[in-house]
Amino acid sequence: METEVAIVGAGPAGLSAAVAASEAGCRVTIVDAYARPGGQYYKQMPGEFHPRRPETLYHDFSQAQQLFAKLDDHARVQVLSGTTVWTVQAASTPGDPVTLYLNTGAGSVGLRAEKVILAPGAYDRVLPFPGWDLPGVMTMGAAQTLVKSQRVLPGLRVVLSGSGPFLLPVAAGLAQAGAQVVAVYEATTPLQWARHAPRVWNHWDKLREGGDYVQLLRKQGVPLQFGRAVIRASGDERVQHITVARLSADWQPIAGSEEQREVDAVCIGYGFVPSLELSSLLGCTHRYDPVQATFVVQHDADMQSSRAGVFVAGEITGIGGSAVAMPQGTLAGLAVARQLGRLSESAAQRKMAPYRKALRHRQAFAVLLQYLFRLRPGWLSWMTPETLVCRCEEVPFQQIEAAIKDDHARDVKTVKALTRCGMGLCQGRVCGPSVAAITAALTGQDPAQLGALMGRPIVKPITLGALCDTSH
Template sequence: MIPTRAADVVVVGAGAAGLHAAVQAADGGASVLLLDADVRPGGQYHRQLPVEFGAVRPERAHHEQPAAADLIARLARHRRVTQRQQVTVWAAEPRVGGGALLYLADVSSGRAVDAGVIAAPRVVLATGAYDRTLPCPGADLPGVYTPGAARALLQGARIVPGHRVLVAGTGPFLLPVAAGLIDAGARLAGVLEANHTRGWVRRPRAMALAPEKVAEAARYTATLTRHRTRVRAGRAVVAVHGNGRVESATVAKLKPDWTIVPGSEKTVETDAVVVGYGFVPQLELALALGCDTEPGPDGSPVVAVDDAQLTSRPGVYAAGELTGVGGAVLAAAEGALAGLATALDLGTLGERGHAARASAWQGARARYRRFADALAAVYPVPDGWQSWLTEDTVVCRCERVRYGAVRDAVTAGATGLGTVCAATGCGRGRCQGRSCGAAVAGITATLSGVDGPAELPDPLALSARPVDTPIPLGQLAEDPDHPE
């Protein structure tokens, strides 16, 4: 298929970073194509109710960020912006002269109905992040959700995952999820934070950098307090139980290294467990384009960018969580700067206009990058969680790979992440390692005796793949009549 040029700038992802990149590039005079795999723009943080719900103001579903609705509406009217929803970029390769060739699949209604290859002179990758999941006995039971999944159900469909819900893990994202569950009518069996958040007391300057986030956390905490629910720190769900679905969970106090305090275990009745441990950047497209990575705030790999959000590849920019997890405000600032940089690079925006528009965003980026560093310090994920695992604990849900199989593979000499996955089947399922990858890498590193996944010979083995998103074979054959 002959590639077509769709726009001056192609933005992949319509979350906070992608929305701001698109509007700033377009305001700077560039034509923009905004691609997103979801039904509506907004991403996870600005998720909206479906049109079919008939809500008078569906875009106001996220009441904490009403400005997002105005931004989404503005993009919809912008004469230099074309939006395509339910379109996935399933592969990418560098383009001669800069930018990229992007291979698209329209998977609306679950069918491959359109395909295309576009030549993008400038690309902004704003692909976001995945929930970081950690295995524990029983975590593969129906009724166990990630915070992102629970949030998507609440904001995108007004569905409550259970009647009595236990929320656990680490990170500030647990607060809006817990408050949202309460607002939707669920009863909370508890809210457990694995870390001790007194770490914020030692970082008053970091809190002062992000007053909006402090106020937001206070609002969520007030909601929990009104319903007589408090966050219990230093505790975690270490096992889930049930006959065919979740019925109860074992919770325990944790030492600072996340090993269990002996004798602290107790059983909590619940019909749903929402558990997550922060986020993992979505690197697949960036790696396919050959972008360099570097350690992020928590030590995990992120896309390396310069002050203009330009990656190591000419014409390829990155913004948001894939350059380091730091929240929607940081993502918005990075997206805006990437969009402005593309317009400057293309010559549709002059130096003076760029400098005037970029100044405020640069300040916001600097503040929230420091705040992101503090988040990583206050909410670490130490390796002690691996002590919760048993021989039969499922670590890869797609392929039903158990902890014992990973241990046996490493014992037999498979010390690289890729060789462990080849020997066990981890990462071969539909999620392609997105759910289990971080955990399997951590387990492999510990069993191999190295200091973290970054020290493995192939730490990005589950993120570098020729096909980024699973698509029907009929899509590759360009057969719109191919059955599902």
Template sequence: MTSERPHLAVIGAGPAGLAATVAAASHGVRVTLVDASAEAGGQFYRQPAAELRARRPQALHHGWRAWELLRDELRTHVRAGLVRHLSDHHVWCVENRRTGAGPGFTVHALLGPEQQDPAEVRADAVLLATGGYEKVLPFPGWTLPGVVTAGGAQAMLKGTLTVGGRTAVVAGTGPLLLPVATGLAAAGVDVAALVESAAPKAFVRRARALAAEPGKVAEGARYAAELLRHRVRLLAGHTVVEAHGAERLEAVTVAALDPDGRVRPGTGRRILCDTLAVGHGMLPHTDLAETLGCRLDGPDVHADDEQRTDVPGVWAAGETTGIGGAALALAEGHIAGRSAAARLHGTEPDPDEWVAATRTRTRLRAFFAALDAVHAPPAHWTEQVTDDTVVCRCEEVTGGEIRAAVKDLGAADLRTVKLLTRAGMGWCQGRVCGPAVAGLTGCGSTASRRPFARPVPLGVLARAGETEDLEWNP
């Protein structure tokens, strides 16, 4: 009977979560796939709303065939009663219930746009595929309307088929800037410039490691060709110094960087635009893993060769174990799903079943390690943050207040800075401003160990544990 099969909860329906779900279900495990979005796919496979009736949504994507295969396999398993897909469920906590019979887990989620109705899923094991989020470093004017994250601009284009304005500048650093710039240009936006802080020499120094993944190099070349076709000006080794505007964004000033990562005096130029899409790389979502007590390696969740964390019964795959793109997430999800299925059935997994995925994982991890080194933010970016620049948007804490907490009040760690200035006490709980505060203070980032992964109404907390497990209807 289906109800007698072991039960795996997969959190996140992006590439890693989808790959893990279909792999585990294919090996006879019941899977509950829990995701905050209305549709599966995550940010990478984000689809336009059905009401928009997009004729060619594949035009906004590459790797469309991989998405179709995953989508079809997921639907097949849902129809067979092996998978239930809980969309629009926002997970705020995963509870580890250890008993004499072994580990068990309760996934606590909030349902719907209002995120009020509590829901619980009880499972034998949990697989975390929670993805990543953008790192944005502040600069004067970055809070103006019209300044968005690079991923935000991409999500708006993919999900709503809309753009923020007529003239855009795409800036920061990282491989995400290329698809954002080309996507906006293809949608009819005049992309005035792609401002990349990494200098060409940085790519030359890592040429051997980057060339080891020719498919990714070819992908980058295709984006470069698109930039040329749309006449997008590339300003490598440059950074945004300031965004200008009265009521909303009207222009940005960009300047060249010297080899040490400082702005070269006298190189500033003003570019007129009404949209600035800016990003400085990605960070893994680790809140749920930290709550469960999983070990971190730097910012990433530690996982072994089977994608197991050091907490029994918990697997992790995709960006949460290290930023590396969709192809790496698919490989890790495939390995994690097969490993979880074998372990839940009480057998030793056969690594021969995922040899191809292991090879892909090894290659892509090396490639993205080199790419991450190339796309490090400018070493002296904090020098461009004035004392009047808002750093924590939730609590409106300025760079001057943060610096004063260290210099005048003796704060020596991020927690003390937070207590003295309220930086990081707002709605995002420091997820946005955390890297900036760490950079300005010189304090190293530390694991947050937040008890909850998102804000939770007090009424939901009061009823926690009283909610019945969501009924399984195969």
């Protein structure tokens, strides 16, 4: 298979890039793992489902429908849904095509593309605590997917614990779907936000959106409590009880503040971690962002990475939500069209100008949110020696601690080799950020110098039959 522009990810960034590139005359192929376009943000229900009020599925319903309609209008756009990129082969010389190896479910096929736009999104960040591996404890993204795509509740008595704006829409969605949301626990406090209030006055649309969610939760009788977190979960076959504690400014549990709640589901989320597997395989340059506590892909003003012909958009450039992802995707699509000769330099710059302006405005707000809801180091004290950090390989905190203190591991790669952290099915996606934080704390080093638990050349599960398929 061949295409001019391959886009990985059909969320807001990928869809915006596809529309911009195809409208300029490029042939575009979108590859996405979900059954229907939209990504996690614009998650569509299966075609067999016919909701009476589809506009309640997500906040920007009309905007999503406009994107979907534009895609349908372009014969130059091919959407490969239910398809994963399991590895990539970078161009041997600048200007040569990049080859994406796809798992379509029926086998493996190679897709050669003159230009690639990576918009794979991100996944939930979870902070380990005793009992987080019990059935019924899940990420907020998983809970939202259950409700959005299948109208299935994760439980009947649900609590949410974490930090960041994502708490509100997930809690509201669960309440609207019929769950009893016992409480929403936000680890930060309004007092910590107060001195930054003047910086939000020019972002009324986002403030209004947050206010709408808060009002909905109040109408549903859902308590929103600040400066608290779930620090322990317990149960026989699945989660049945949680321990909630008030937190100090650096997220240390305050002694004597613990209280027990009876639940059957816990949704956890402390922001997001960019999906960097493909950008790493392609050799893109990454930088460590200390506020977001993660690596992100470096790029220029046109969203091109350090690898010629490889562009990036959305969360892999830094967590900013759809408001940032969409103009980034449009800029990437226009830049690709210019490189392919479908737009002149002057026409491209004219089209890019309003999106650059919108991006500057929206990124300012995203950077503020990143700072306000940043991780505090006290969360490390939530773990006991027996707390699992890597669930795939069942590696507890004490084993990582021993690798560092007794075996003198000084980077995450060595910790991985000594403990098997990150060698399981998720390839370190879940435990990697926690392992890096633990290693930095116990060695006193800058996290930027420790590296990351990068995945293997095969970035997604694939059958041996597909691996041996020579159809590409």
